[in-house]
Amino acid sequence: MQANAPITQDVHTIPRKAPDGPQNLVGLTRAEMRDAFIAAGTPEKQAKMRVNQVWQWIYQWGVRDFAEMTNLAKPYRAMLAETFTISIPELVSKQVSTDGTRKYLVRIAGGHEVEVVYIPEEDRGTLCISSQVGCTLTCSFCHTGTQRLVRNLTASEIVGQIMMARDDLGEWPERGAPKDETRLLSNIVLMGMGEPLYNFDNVRDAMKIAMDPEGISLSRRRITLSTSGVVPEIARTAQEIGCQLAISFHATTDETRNILVPINKRWNIDELCRALASYPKVSNSERITFEYVMLDGINDTDDDARRLIKLIKDHGIPAKINLIPFNEWPGAPYKRSSNNRIRAFADIIYKAGYASPIRTPRGEDIMAACGQLKSATERARKSRKQIEAELREG
Numbered sequence: 001m002q003a004n005a006p007i008t009q010d011v012h013t014i015p016r017k018a019p020d021g022p023q024n025l026v027g028l029t030r031a032e033m034r035d036a037f038i039a040a041g042t043p044e045k046q047a048k049m050r051v052n053q054v055w056q057w058i059y060q061w062g063v064r065d066f067a068e069m070t071n072l073a074k075p076y077r078a079m080l081a082e083t084f085t086i087s088i089p090e091l092v093s094k095q096v097s098t099d100g101t102r103k104y105l106v107r108i109a110g111g112h113e114v115e116v117v118y119i120p121e122e123d124r125g126t127l128c129i130s131s132q133v134g135c136t137l138t139c140s141f142c143h144t145g146t147q148r149l150v151r152n153l154t155a156s157e158i159v160g161q162i163m164m165a166r167d168d169l170g171e172w173p174e175r176g177a178p179k180d181e182t183r184l185l186s187n188i189v190l191m192g193m194g195e196p197l198y199n200f201d202n203v204r205d206a207m208k209i210a211m212d213p214e215g216i217s218l219s220r221r222r223i224t225l226s227t228s229g230v231v232p233e234i235a236r237t238a239q240e241i242g243c244q245l246a247i248s249f250h251a252t253t254d255e256t257r258n259i260l261v262p263i264n265k266r267w268n269i270d271e272l273c274r275a276l277a278s279y280p281k282v283s284n285s286e287r288i289t290f291e292y293v294m295l296d297g298i299n300d301t302d303d304d305a306r307r308l309i310k311l312i313k314d315h316g317i318p319a320k321i322n323l324i325p326f327n328e329w330p331g332a333p334y335k336r337s338s339n340n341r342i343r344a345f346a347d348i349i350y351k352a353g354y355a356s357p358i359r360t361p362r363g364e365d366i367m368a369a370c371g372q373l374k375s376a377t378e379r380a381r382k383s384r385k386q387i388e389a390e391l392r393e394g
Contacts, residue, residue, distance in 0.1 A: 022085040025058060026163070027156025029205055030212075040083045050076075052214065058086055059215025062163065062172030088160035089114075094168065106164060108133070108157045112150055114193050116161045118169070118185070125169075126187040129161045131203050132194025152199040158206035162188065162216060188218060190225045191246070195263075197230035197237065204240050220244075226291065231267040231275045238280035245279060246289040246322070247272070251299050252307035260299070273315040287318040287355075293326050294337035294345065305348040312354070320355035 023036055033055070034047045042050055053071055057063040066072075066081040089106040092113060096102050102118040117128040133150035162185070166172055169184045188210060190196040196203045207223055210216045223243040227234070237245060251257035257264040264272075276288055292308070294300050312319050323346055326336040337345075342358055349356035 022083055024087045024156055025054065025084050026086055026088055027154055027159055027202075027206065027209070029155075029208065030055065036084070040079065054080070055212070056214055059163075059209065059212065060173070060217075061175050062166060064088075087156075088163045088167075089157055091164055091168070102165075102168070104164065104168070106161065108153065110151075114153070114161075116165060116192065118165055120184070124186045125184045126189055127162060127165050127185050128189050128191050129158060130192030130194055131158060131190055131196040131199045135194050149194075152202060153194070155202045155205035155209070158202060159209045159216075162210055166216075186218075187222045188224070189246075190223075195228055195230065196225050197227045197233040200233055200236065207241050207243060221286070224289065228261050228263045229267050229272045230263070231271050234275045234279060242281065244286065244289070245276075245281070246291055247276065249290045249308075250293050250295075252304050252311060256299055260293075260295075269311065273311055273317065276317050277315040282318055287320050290319055290321045291324060292321055293324045294342050295326050296335040296337045296341070298334060300337040300341050300345055302344065302348060305345045309349060309352045309354065313352075320357070321349050323349075323356060323358045325359065 025033060025036070028036065030051055033051045037047050037050050038044055050072075054069065057069045063069065064086045066077045066084075066086075069077055069080075072080070089108050092105040092107050094102060094104050100120045104116040104118070105113055106116060107113050112133045114130040114133055116130065119126045119128065130153065132152055134148050165185055171184050188207075190203065190207075203225070207225075210218050210223065211220055220242045221244060223241075224246050225237060225241065225243050226246040226248060227237075228248045234245070237243070248261060249257075250260045251264075252269075254264060254268050257269060267275075276282070279288060282288055290308070290312070292299070308321065312321075323342060325342060326332075326334055328334075328336060346356040346358055
């Protein structure tokens, strides 16, 4: 493989424009929108201004009807309506947990469905979004990983998940209203279906739109990308997106991680840790989050905790460790570690000087918890024996 070559998969992404239909403006970068407006007849000298105007209507005010863009002349609005569309994924259903968590099932082009989860907390509201239809990584503890990979999501479909959630939360401000920093949707995590770094370009473009100060305007510090360890794309994430980084780590030996997170067979723990140590954004104020799912008898011993600390210290990685009680699902080959075992594991990490919060399971009653994302219409139940057989074959 050539140095710096992008990591790709044998999956496709649908084109942004239907052969004979209007072009969707959602998901276009500013440069792409400018080119599209010029191609539609906008004078080049006016194109940047028109992009700024339309951009604000779409991403700051949540407007989907060109007729409402009142600072544009009527003939120009008519041209936009004839040539373009402002479309986001279709909301199929919504489930609300007893703890306030919302799980959305949304339909995208081709009739495929993905899930999006909104998690309200006292000091924030976090939206967990997807980057692919299904997943190719087959992490053995993850329910989402039991769904086959279909295709990458487009930038439009990724940023459209954010727009859909803002619709449901009623969070688009009225035009002219004073800016309100209090948000129901304040954070984004790319922890839904798929491996974001296997769909890098679309994820990057969507997050740039989410961070644009003239639109949705989320700080890069409020966006966290979770990867299972696509090592060659980690530095690029800092350079081209600049968001926070989380690693689905889950094991302290290659032997165990090869089973839990099979991508480890391609880039092992040492390679991954060396890439994290050189992550351009890493510092004591912007630590890397190590996600660690607690599996009874698999990765939850005191020795595991000490090895985890040693790996982080030896590689000099500013880090916090997010301990995740395993969210059991039908046919899962693992069990959740006991509360006492999780607390003992966390105590070892804490005494070593690292933050070790234990994630409170959310949305379990609606299968919205971490690792449970999977479209209801495609939820083919696998038995414990099937999964164990697949692990042995792998």
